[in-house]
Amino acid sequence: MENTHFCQSCGMPLTTEESKGTENNGLKNNDYCKYCYEDSQFKNPEMNLEEMGKVVKAHMEKKKLPNYMIQKALNVLPVLKRWKNKQFID
Structure with a gap:
């Protein structure tokens, strides 16, 4: 059975x-999904854990x-x- 990898930002399979x-060179990154990471950087670098x-x-509720x-x-x-090692910020 093959292990599924998950985005290390949002948890998407x-x-x-x-x-x-x-990555910058066009290679795929095995840690992050296309919604969170592009061209070697996070699409929303200022996002915190609570916002994620x-x-x-919201995305999961939309999918019911x-x-x-x-x-x-x-x-x-x-x-x-x-x-990891970050807290929810109020």
Whole structure:
């Protein structure tokens, strides 16, 4: 069974090459998705963990995913590479 990699910013599964972000040289980045990372930088570099949580929640609610799945995704965010050791900011 193959391990699924997840974006280390938003938690989105990186199941295809097309879903991966890019480096300056056009190569795919295996840590971040195309919605979070492009040309070797975050698309929203000023975004904090709390804001990412709101974006993830809204996207998942739009897809009508169950609340338990949304909560699980939100619980994972703080341990992802981009947010590790950072706190929610009020």
